């Protein structure tokens with residue numbers, strides 16, 4: 001929840017930049033321009049538009065991420081007939097990471113759909129219109145009334161193609177950095193200092209966004225587009241390519257990277273601290 005509080009304004013900038021209409025003059029000239037325009041026009045409230053959805057979903061999302069990772073690890077250990085305390089190879093870690101995205105998508109996809117719609121609806125207010133959604137619950141209810149569960153879950157496949165490779169990189173980079181640091185200090189990875197864990201977590205976040213940005217742009221466009229605008233994800237990708245060129249697939253990479261290190265450093269440190277607290281209570 002701390003990482004959402006810190007990272008949401010910059011995540012909002014990412015989504016607004018990713019969903020800027022093509023053809024016309026861009027509304028924002030870059031990350032800091034978007035941040036300052038949003039603050040000037042909408043105040044602090046504007047920077048936190050849409051925060052309710054990730055704030056509500058973040059705890060269950062990460063509980064499922066780490067549970068899914070554990071399940072993936074158990075599956076590979078069973079496959080190789082390994083003991084539960086035997087360390088996993090990097091390939092096994094990456095498999096377990098990718099596997100974790102499968103159950104997580106069930107919560108991640110609707111949370112992202114609502115968050116992105118709330119984050120971009122300021123454009124409508126700007127044009128003199130009234131905002132369509134009053135908040136997270138209102139948005140979820142309206143989506144359900146208008147298009148049923150299919151509409152709430154619009155963008156599920158896009159979320160999956162973003163988060164399977166993203167989670168492979170996230171867990172893989174975190175473990176590689178932790179192992180290298182431990183080796184250099186003659187320690188076990190579990191004995192690393194909080195500062196080392198923060199560093200490894202931050203690198204995990206950066207690795208995640210190195211592979212996730214192109215599918216994230218497609219996801220943001222698809223989830224915020226009016227009904228019927230695109231035939232599917234392939235249509236979003238080919239329209240982007242035709243109208244805006246290959247650079248469009250990297251929109252929002254600046255804010256994503258600025259947020260990636262601190263948000264994920266905090267996330268992994270929180271996970272390691274709660275893990276040792278639970279071990280201590282055992």
Ligand SMILES: CC(=O)O[C@H](CC(=O)[O-])C[N+](C)(C)C
Pocket residue numbers: 065163166167170205208212260263264
């Ligand atoms: C897209 C996303 O939520 O990525 C997570 C890291 C972040 O910066 O929020 C990692 N994971 C996909 C494993 C949830």
